[in-house]
Amino acid sequence: MEATSGSWISPNLRRVGPVLSLAWRAGPALLGAQSATALLQAVLPVTIAWLTKAVVDGVGGRDAGLAAGATAGLVAAGLMMGVASHLQSFLDKLGGYRSSLYAQDVLYQAVNRFSGLARFESPELQDRLRYAQATAGQTASRAVSGILAIAGGVLTTTALLYSVGVISPVTAAFLALSAAPAAAAEFMLARRRAALLWDLGPLERREIFFAGLITSIGAAKEVRLYGIGDYLKSRVRRERLQINALHGTQDRRELLTLTGLGVLGAVGTGGGFAWIVMSAINGTATVGDVALYIAAVGAAQAAVIALSGSLARTYEDLLTFEHFQSVVTAEPDLPHAVQPRPVTTLREGIELRDVWFRYSPSHPWILRGVNLWIPAGASVALVGRNGTGKSTLVKLLCRFYDPTRGQILWDGVDLRELDLAALRGAISAVFQDAMHYDLTARENIGLGDIDQMDDLSAIRGAARLSGMDDAISALPRGYDTLLTRLFKSAAEADDAATGVILSGGQWQRLALARAFLRGRRHLLILDEPSTGLDAVSEADIQERVRGVWQGVATVVISHRLSTAKAADVVAVLDEGQIAEAGTHADLMARSGIYAGMFELQARGYQETDAVVG
Ligand SMILES: Nc1ncnc2c1ncn2[C@@H]1O[C@H](COP(=O)(O)OP(=O)(O)OP(=O)(O)O)[C@@H](O)[C@H]1O
Numbered sequence: 001m002e003a004t005s006g007s008w009i010s011p012n013l014r015r016v017g018p019v020l021s022l023a024w025r026a027g028p029a030l031l032g033a034q035s036a037t038a039l040l041q042a043v044l045p046v047t048i049a050w051l052t053k054a055v056v057d058g059v060g061g062r063d064a065g066l067a068a069g070a071t072a073g074l075v076a077a078g079l080m081m082g083v084a085s086h087l088q089s090f091l092d093k094l095g096g097y098r099s100s101l102y103a104q105d106v107l108y109q110a111v112n113r114f115s116g117l118a119r120f121e122s123p124e125l126q127d128r129l130r131y132a133q134a135t136a137g138q139t140a141s142r143a144v145s146g147i148l149a150i151a152g153g154v155l156t157t158t159a160l161l162y163s164v165g166v167i168s169p170v171t172a173a174f175l176a177l178s179a180a181p182a183a184a185a186e187f188m189l190a191r192r193r194a195a196l197l198w199d200l201g202p203l204e205r206r207e208i209f210f211a212g213l214i215t216s217i218g219a220a221k222e223v224r225l226y227g228i229g230d231y232l233k234s235r236v237r238r239e240r241l242q243i244n245a246l247h248g249t250q251d252r253r254e255l256l257t258l259t260g261l262g263v264l265g266a267v268g269t270g271g272g273f274a275w276i277v278m279s280a281i282n283g284t285a286t287v288g289d290v291a292l293y294i295a296a297v298g299a300a301q302a303a304v305i306a307l308s309g310s311l312a313r314t315y316e317d318l319l320t321f322e323h324f325q326s327v328v329t330a331e332p333d334l335p336h337a338v339q340p341r342p343v344t345t346l347r348e349g350i351e352l353r354d355v356w357f358r359y360s361p362s363h364p365w366i367l368r369g370v371n372l373w374i375p376a377g378a379s380v381a382l383v384g385r386n387g388t389g390k391s392t393l394v395k396l397l398c399r400f401y402d403p404t405r406g407q408i409l410w411d412g413v414d415l416r417e418l419d420l421a422a423l424r425g426a427i428s429a430v431f432q433d434a435m436h437y438d439l440t441a442r443e444n445i446g447l448g449d450i451d452q453m454d455d456l457s458a459i460r461g462a463a464r465l466s467g468m469d470d471a472i473s474a475l476p477r478g479y480d481t482l483l484t485r486l487f488k489s490a491a492e493a494d495d496a497a498t499g500v501i502l503s504g505g506q507w508q509r510l511a512l513a514r515a516f517l518r519g520r521r522h523l524l525i526l527d528e529p530s531t532g533l534d535a536v537s538e539a540d541i542q543e544r545v546r547g548v549w550q551g552v553a554t555v556v557i558s559h560r561l562s563t564a565k566a567a568d569v570v571a572v573l574d575e576g577q578i579a580e581a582g583t584h585a586d587l588m589a590r591s592g593i594y595a596g597m598f599e600l601q602a603r604g605y606q607e608t609d610a611v612v613g
Pocket of ligand 1: 121359363366384385386387388389390391392393432
């Protein structure tokens, strides 16, 4: 990472442009006002130092006009100073609201552009996303304020040094001696702090994960039954101890550096003071010059402290902003066709031609030369043991990943050449790990086709097909009932009206309703659609699915071979390849893997009357 590499000033300067550009796009007038106020705040301390000299010289030289004019100027400058600092913090806050809204839009738009899944599985991206979200929240606006403060601080310090230099170059040298190392050291410390931030990333993510298990409702049952609360607490503690140790090292480094700098600063300002006093006694400087020095030292020390603080914070913010930039400027995760071809109604079918796939070069091969034909209008059941790659195969059909080798052809056209959004629009799916949205029943179904979100009759129609209409209608607020107990809608004043929790089978039916709402698309994917359903419900759902999607190419994954039996073609995935494919009758006649599995299940039913999954 750059924070630990050799040249670090220029990368930071390069980051300044994008930060300012973001603030500019979020609100140009506001950025202008922030800059003007920062400039005013930068010149006021120098003006005050010179006015102080003029007052003292005016009083010493009995020049009433000079003393009165400079005093009036001092009062006005003091007034402006008071107003400017409050105005600055007000404008910084306004700028913060604007740029965080803008940055949030840009960030989530960029994340929505990740069309595949691989990026979400990268720990590095997860860390970057966390920092990018922080940036979208506050970091960008803090960086803007910081950049303006640094520019102002540099201006103030330079002008003060110059002012002191005009009356005594040696004194100015003493003052610089006290200021320059402090600024340089803050840079160095900020750089280390930024590197620390990156090292803390994985530790903090693990800490959040374990802490989340202790507090989440999802894990509460197992945590209590297995008695693992203390174990999880110790994992949180272990991560926190490591985080604290890293912080402690940095804190000790800062203590030593800043103490050394404090001593150096005192020597510098003390030396300068001694020099200017001696000069005044010798008659080579005026009493006003001594006053200027005292005012300048005070202002310079305040400016350097503020500048050092701004440098440190802004350096960290700029580095965090780098993560935001890397996310929003990331290349597409799946190559996009230059001239994407439209997705036409599936006429012939989908062909998997020698498809090889692994999740990354360091992962094992999951699919090893799969050849499969999914005819238009027919249903294909994909069966096989756990972990043989059935869900992986359907993820490739949705183009969440591209095959590592081989091709998937939609009526002869490679999926990579098709318009990706149109391809996704042509597919309806119920995934094995279907989402439970902590939203209302209406929204849970409406998300299947966002255009119909407000069409209650369409939503009810989908729920009726999945057998959920009665159950939803009986909920406290019908279709507007929250299906979670985590939130409370604004309208709900009492506890009795808060959300409900559905059963596993009801959630599964809701996922089916979401797919039903999409209506007939060109390809239907059902990955374990009967998970959590009792045998009667399963048969009922199968019937309904057939009714709606008769004639639509369907891929169904099921461990219940009664579902497979009903399909036009059964394909057995084994060791990364299609080991057998044909009708149920063909495969039974072949007495191979499928026939063995089917007979085992059938025997289970006969002997125990139970379902063997
Ligand atoms: N995102 C991923 N990254 C790395 N490996 C993965 C990923 N998803 C799945 N795998 C691995 O790929 C293999 C196939 O998984 P997949 O979910 O496709 O199997 P499956 O046949 O659907 O299994 P099941 O019948 O249990 O649902 C498994 O070994 C799994 O660990």
